[in-house]
Amino acid sequence: MSTQPDQTTNYAALVAEFARAGRAAQRVLARMDDAAKAAALCSAAAALRRHSGSIVEANARDVAAGTARGLSPAMLDRLRLDEERLEGIAAAVEAVAALSDPVGEHISHTTAPSGLDLVRVRIPIGLIGIIYESRPNVTADAAALCVRAGNAALLRGGSEAVNSNRAIHAALAEGLAEAGVPAEAVQLMPTQDRAAVGAMLRAAGLVDMIVPRGGKGLVERVQNDARVPVLAHLDGICHTYIHSAADRAMASEIALNAKMRRTGICGAMESLLLDADFATGGDVVGALLDAGCELRGDARAQALDERIRPASANDWDCEYLDAILSVAVVDGLDAALDHIARHSSGHTDAIVTGDEAVAERFLAEVDSAIVMVNASTQFADGGEFGLGAEIGIATGRLHARGPVALEGLTTYKWQVRGTGQTRP
Numbered sequence: 001m002s003t004q005p006d007q008t009t010n011y012a013a014l015v016a017e018f019a020r021a022g023r024a025a026q027r028v029l030a031r032m033d034d035a036a037k038a039a040a041l042c043s044a045a046a047a048l049r050r051h052s053g054s055i056v057e058a059n060a061r062d063v064a065a066g067t068a069r070g071l072s073p074a075m076l077d078r079l080r081l082d083e084e085r086l087e088g089i090a091a092a093v094e095a096v097a098a099l100s101d102p103v104g105e106h107i108s109h110t111t112a113p114s115g116l117d118l119v120r121v122r123i124p125i126g127l128i129g130i131i132y133e134s135r136p137n138v139t140a141d142a143a144a145l146c147v148r149a150g151n152a153a154l155l156r157g158g159s160e161a162v163n164s165n166r167a168i169h170a171a172l173a174e175g176l177a178e179a180g181v182p183a184e185a186v187q188l189m190p191t192q193d194r195a196a197v198g199a200m201l202r203a204a205g206l207v208d209m210i211v212p213r214g215g216k217g218l219v220e221r222v223q224n225d226a227r228v229p230v231l232a233h234l235d236g237i238c239h240t241y242i243h244s245a246a247d248r249a250m251a252s253e254i255a256l257n258a259k260m261r262r263t264g265i266c267g268a269m270e271s272l273l274l275d276a277d278f279a280t281g282g283d284v285v286g287a288l289l290d291a292g293c294e295l296r297g298d299a300r301a302q303a304l305d306e307r308i309r310p311a312s313a314n315d316w317d318c319e320y321l322d323a324i325l326s327v328a329v330v331d332g333l334d335a336a337l338d339h340i341a342r343h344s345s346g347h348t349d350a351i352v353t354g355d356e357a358v359a360e361r362f363l364a365e366v367d368s369a370i371v372m373v374n375a376s377t378q379f380a381d382g383g384e385f386g387l388g389a390e391i392g393i394a395t396g397r398l399h400a401r402g403p404v405a406l407e408g409l410t411t412y413k414w415q416v417r418g419t420g421q422t423r424p
């Protein structure tokens with residue numbers, strides 16, 4: 001779309017215009033078979049490579065502006081592209097092309113007592129709006145996953161990545177169009193005005209689903225404005241509970257990895273719960289402190305190591321995305337479950353224990369999208385789960401939870417075949 005918004009733009013009308021174009025393109029996409037959609041994504045990958053110079057140049061402008069604005073090193077790292085990273089983005093689009101097409105799969109096939117033949121068949125959701133952080137690879141990943149599953153995408157990326165996103169989007173649209181997919185199958189919102197995010201969230205009947213991927217500010221906006229079904233990909237306040245029957249070495253290794261492998265991702269541990277009866281809690285916190293992590297603890301945690309600072313009430317609900325961790329000492333499984341129920345964001349929570357019965361209770365009772373036993377929360381990732389890719393980690397309670405890939409971007413319908421039945 002060529003619409004250029006200005007001060008007087010009516011964002012509801014703008015979103016409606018984009019949505020109508022996207023829905024028309026989606027109907028074309030829905031008629032394309034597996035091979036045609038895969039070929040279109042390979043064509044989009046080729047266009048990314050063809051335009052790598054201008055994409056990297058656009059990204060350099062974003063990075064220069066971000067540097068001047070004082071973005072953190074972690075944010076700049078997520079923003080930055082070079083030829084090698086761009087090759088990775090193109091290869092990821094090809095990897096999505098190589099995944100098998102979920103559309104048309106028969107989820108179930110039964111015969112009703114009336115003799116009706118009932119097939120539940122997988123279909124695309126339709127037009128999906130995605131609001132995401134300033135990480136340009138998400139533009140290509142999200143577009144590729146949507147198209148592979150037969151959906152149109154309306155993308156709204158983070159403001160710091162605006163030039164990169166526009167360049168990536170232009171290349172993707174060109175490549176898709178060359179392979180017979182209407183360019184409007186993947187559209188990028190032409191404005192960074194946050195009022196337009198509100199219009200996307202309110203576009204019920206035009207946008208079929210919104211995927212918000214971001215932090216607290218976005219959560220509040222979604223809660224206030226959403227009229228469209230939302231598949232929330234929100235913050236990760238992830239816990240690791242070290243139970244009294246945890247293996248000592250395993251506890252330290254998992255805690256270190258869960259916090260320090262990459263501190264800036266949503267699957268990083270933000271809160272450590274040490275069982276009061278776990279004998280070597282001091283070793284776990286010592287290993288984290290020695291690795292350069294700042295620990296903020298309650299009084300009992302502070303007693304384990306003098307380097308632990310006092311935690312404030314806010315710390316239990318804080319997503320640091322940094323080498324900072326809150327630590328509490330809890331009295332047994334029930335206290336750990338209570339703490340997690342109060343403070344988890346529903347992303348990923350883990351227990352370390354050698355007691356199978358305790359592990360099973362944790363798996364059953366923690367109500368998060370991903371619940372783990374004896375593993376690092378950093379495994380919360382579509383690639384690690386064998387899904388090939390991910391839009392992100394869904395933190396809500398709808399049909400797709402945890403890493404969302406192709407299946408999560410589909411719904412189904414019932415196909416009913418009769419032989420002349422009438423209902424008595």
Ligand SMILES: NC(=O)C1=CN([C@@H]2O[C@H](COP(=O)(O)OP(=O)(O)OC[C@H]3O[C@@H](n4cnc5c(N)ncnc54)[C@H](OP(=O)(O)O)[C@@H]3O)[C@@H](O)[C@H]2O)C=CC1
Nearest residue numbers: 132133157158159214215217218233234235236266392393
């Ligand atoms: N669950 C998951 O899969 C993932 C979750 N995350 C989470 O994302 C967060 C990090 O991302 P961060 O860089 O902070 O991204 P933000 O949450 O600040 O921004 C994400 C997107 O939301 C928009 N946005 C934010 N607040 C508002 C608002 N009030 N109104 C309208 N639009 C808004 C931003 O727009 P604008 O450009 O205007 O700021 C941007 O497009 C962390 O909390 C992390 O856990 C990150 C990756 C994956």
Ligand SMILES: N[C@@H](CCC(=O)OP(=O)(O)O)C(=O)O
Nearest residue numbers: 135264265266267380381382
């Ligand atoms: N789930 C993936 C990506 C996490 C992610 O997207 O993080 P972010 O850098 O906040 O956008 C992983 O574990 O690498």
